[in-house]
Amino acid sequence: MTFDDSKWVWKNGEVIPWANATTHVSTHALHYGSGVFEGMRCYETTDGPAVFRLEAHLDRLYASAEVHGLEIPYSRHEMVAAVCEIVARNGFRSCYVRPICYLGSGSLGVHPGNNPVDVAILAWPWAPYLGAEGLEQGVRVTVSPWRKFQSRMMPTTAKACGQYLNSMLAVRDAVSRGFAEALLLDADDNLAEGSGENLFIVRDGQLVTNDERHSILLGITRDSVLQLARDLGYHVEIRALQLADLLSASEAFFTGTAAEVTPIREVDGTVIGQGARGPVTEEIQSVFFAATAGRDERYKNWLHPIDSKPAETEAELLQKVG
Ligand SMILES: Cc1ncc(COP(=O)(O)O)c(C=O)c1O
DSSP, rough: OOTTTEEEEETTEEEEEGGGGGOOOTTTHHHHHOOEEEOOEEEEEEEEEEETOOOOOHHHHHHHHTTTOOOOOOOHHHHHHHHHHHHHTTHHHHHHHHEEEESSSSSSSOOOOOOOOEEEEEOOOOOOOOOHHHHHHHHHEEEOOSOOOOOTTTTTTTTTSTHHHHHHHHHHHHHTOOOOOEEEEESSSOEEEEEEOOOEEEETTTEEEEOOOGOOOHHHHHHHHHHHHHHOOOOOEEOOHHHHHHTTOSEEEEEEEETEEEEEEEEETOOOOTOOOOOHHHHHHHHHHHTTTOOOGGGGGGGEOSSOSSSSOHEEEEEHOO
């Protein structure tokens, strides 16, 4: 992953060059993780670039902000326009989009007082998070020695910056031991989720996944997969998942904006199913990618087209920012 192709950033209402998108070291969020963010993907579709599930991501962004008492100083309409503008301005046909709203500089009391809420939107090209090969062959994962924090400690359904230290501990441990990703258990020994993905298993031709009662972020990819799996005629059960369920599953996969739909082929040396992408996972992947590419009429309303023309020319913008 590199930011090399990303030339412009949207920050506090303006499009500015990447190099100027800085923040002061007294920023509250830098010290305490007091921000909320989203991760979405813009896909190249049959009708041009479009952001997948933009409205759902913005719903979650505003909900996360509310949980943490951050008042986003832009309307939804302005945020939609800003996301489209930054993708178009960078000239991307497909990319990852990262809006972040965070407490800026003002006070470093843990109680943030009247610190401003700063808002930025980044966009950059990002290949499948667990690798293109992982999408086809499946990935090897490990059960983390780190537990997923519980909602009684911090709401897991809000996507807040500071909570990612928990994910970081888990993924660093997993990668250092040669695995692609970590799976975290919740405080009651149920499976929660990956460091950045939700978990599905396939048993007896049915799908099973857990929900927020097991300390997960309610993923938007999870929601999309729930819908398209039901449309494909699969029964989906939502319940607690035990490690034994996963180890004896015929298939398992992760869902996430970054990881998309990635099969899990092995957990700590135990092969899942045939140790390769299974037929149900493959079918779900193919409908998912048809949806993201705008090739499936049923899911076209999940795509928000990018107006391909930015408001100003690059020369006008460069002149404005000096
Ligand atoms: C901890 C965690 N769980 C699940 C997900 C999947 O969520 P989504 O499908 O909305 O990207 C993510 C990624 O955002 C995540 O960070």
